Amino acid sequence: MSEQLLETIDLVKRFPIKRGFLGRPGATITAVDRVSLTIGQGETLGLVGESGCGKSTLGLTLMRLYEPTSGRVLFAGHDLTALKGEQFQRLRPQLQMIFQDPFASVDPRLTVEQIIREPLDIHQVGSMADRRKQVRHLADLVRLPTNALRRYPSEFSGGQQQRIGIARALALRPKLLICDEPVSSLDVSVQAQILNLLRDLQDEFQLSYLFISHNIAVTAFMSRQIGVMYLGRLVELGPAKAIVTEPRHPYTQALLRAVPEPDPARPKRLREMTGDVPSLIARPTGCPFHPRCPLAQAICTVEEPQLRTIAPDHQAACHFA
């Protein structure tokens, strides 16, 4: 086990819900609920779950784009949640992000060069000539064509645009990249290219990734460890291989069954997951998954299971795991 880079301890993010024209605060939804996880140096932690499960909120909270409600985030020996403006600003370059929609995450009115240079401009790295050189180097690194720099993002395909986003995220030489569904808006043929690029870059720069995706197959390809989230809770956490081959939580099992089977000859597996994700406002009592769980018993409606170790490095939050 390599040295750990990021650790969250009981991280919670709640949002107030306002209603009416003056707004009556008070009611809140809990998007991220007591999540504790760690990411090692040069490693990838995958985070899977259906949309609305809080995985993107978790990523944005780590970036301090949302202020955490409670809990702590330790990053390279610093307590991120305790750092104030100036100090946090100095640490920021080590922590960068890639967004889901590559077109929406770049300003359409800037040239590709200006986009990739933006983080260098913000942190005033070197002289303008240095920055330009650095931008060319980054463009090479993500395999953008050399004539791309003077063009505008709208002239590129989705995959190329994501390359621009990756180059921008790498500009400040980060240690941790938070990849929020980096390939889910791309064509399948392009997805593989971007995933391979991310893996190459990881090897080259000893990067750590928090890889957020709703696609468990993609996540397994990318990650050493996988965390499964449901309604803001981490319900299973373990080595990617174990999660895929012997999932312990019924929700993880359901997610795996939903992966399309490439071989039509193999028999369809039964026990599809039924029902929709409950809303965060009307959260079920007890285990949040019990209304949809094929194994649910009386205890599940009353008592919420906690994450517990069921195998080395493997934890699950289920009474029957």
Place this chain on the structure above:
Amino acid sequence: MAAVVDVEPGISPAEERGSGSFSRAWVRFRRNKAAIAAAIFIVLQFLVAIFAQWLAPYNPYQGDYTATWQLPSSTHLLGTDDLGRDLLSRLIYGARVSLAVGVISQLVLLFIGIPIGAAAGLLGGWFDYLVQRVIDVLSSLPTLLFYILLLVTLGAGFKNIILAMALTGWMGIARIVRGQVLSLKETDFIRAARAMGGNTRHIIMVHLIRNTMTPVIVTATLGVPGAMFAEAGLSFLGLGIAPPETSWGQMIGAYQQYIQTFWHLTVFPALILAITMLAWVILGDALQDALSPSARR
């Protein structure tokens, strides 16, 4: 695994998607023949207004008492009025007023509307609430009625027209800027900029200004003929530009009753006013098309 073959389609034609640089907008603009004609007309009019002193054949304020009520002729190309003043010269000087009212009023509106709208969008909270209520109230005022009330209160004249327009017209721009800022605030590229450590100043200077410019420019350009229209209407009622200064609207109003015999005093100002407004409308529409081609069919 390392060798990735890039099979993605290359670079698509410039005008296919989205919006981009102003140079690309210029390429699109240049293709629009009517817009070029309108732009040339407006530039010429600016030149005429600036060099009115040298271009006008006669003094527009000084009448020739031996040549009153002249129909168009070779000495007075467009004729003269009741005091023997040359109509062509008066129209040339009138261009100054029309353009000045049109352009200056819009600049003042931008000056008031942009900061208020941007602040409301950025700060949110009680300030935004307050601004929105003020905008609600001011927008439900019957505009023309308030122009008239204000001008009767303040007195006729150039400065007061601008003031009246500024007080009743800044809400449009403010609303657009606020809306843009609010929707931009939620975009991923602003989020990305904050994730990189960009502060509010950086976000305003690099992203917000660039991205709100298009609708603001279009609105202001289309506001110019609106302001000219209002000035002409107010001057027509005798509340706008006060003599001896003159404007096209004032001339139309003043000589309307003599139209039976001295039609030229009304018809020529009316024509030049209509053509000028047409030019600005075409220019505004063309800018819209050129700057945000996806916004309309």
Place this chain on the structure above:
Amino acid sequence: MTRYIVTRIVGLLGVLLAVSAITFFLMHSIPGGPFDVMGGDKAVQIPDDVKQQLLKLYGLDKPLWEQYLLFLRNALRLDFGYSFSSSGRTVLQIIAAQWPYSIQLGLLTLAFSLLVGLFLGITGAVKRNTWIDNLGTGVSIFCMVMPSFVLAVLLQFVFAVKLHWVPTGGWESPRQWILPVIANSLGPILTLHRYTRGSILDVLDANYVRTARAKGMSELRVLTVHVFRNALMPLVTVAGPMIAHLVVGSFFIESIFRIPGVGFYWVNAISKRDYPMIMASTVIWTALISLTYMLTDIVYTWVDPRIRLVKEQ
């Protein structure tokens, strides 16, 4: 729904309060008072003691804020007092007597604009890029750049003065209605043409129209069943406020064609410092227009089931 309507009514009252206050204080800051000169004759000054008595009679000697509160109290009972300029008539009587002229002018204008605007908009969209579409665009541009008072003057010149086809002004016979209605309908025609054409083109592109055509529905049925029904709905949002603006009269048209409507009287009231008249027309005007906006929004939810008034978030 009830909650929404209540919120809107509260907002409306706030707007009326603000507008009446702005008008009130603005009006009183106009230099000169109503009793400086006698009956519009600038040469005859009213003696000072008479003036004091008159001011007292109309309550103009009290402090401004007290006058404003008094106005508010009376306005709640729809009592706007006596007009200063036409003695013996209350403001409400004057408005009741003159408004029908403005309403007539407005409704005739509406009918004419609907006829022209809808015809050009519909035919233009259905037969896109033909001569009729180009005609519509031409008319639309004309309406945009021709100020109504300029057109009014030109029409008067050509058809009344030169050709003697119609009288130059007045409002007694239908022959006198033609020119004012045409001049007044520039704005409405522009709006109606643009909206109709634009929204029909949008609908013609929609998938359900393509489906209808693909399954072999006749073009006429496609248009009547699918296109018009969906395309003309957004018109409700523009039609409401348009009607409100039309029935409150027009300063220009009414004064150029000597139509004794409320617009004409309002301009008069300002020059004569007729405070009660100015206040009453401004407040009634604003109320009417704001009310129409509100009703339009509510009606629109009935017409279009997709819109919900309750604000999310």
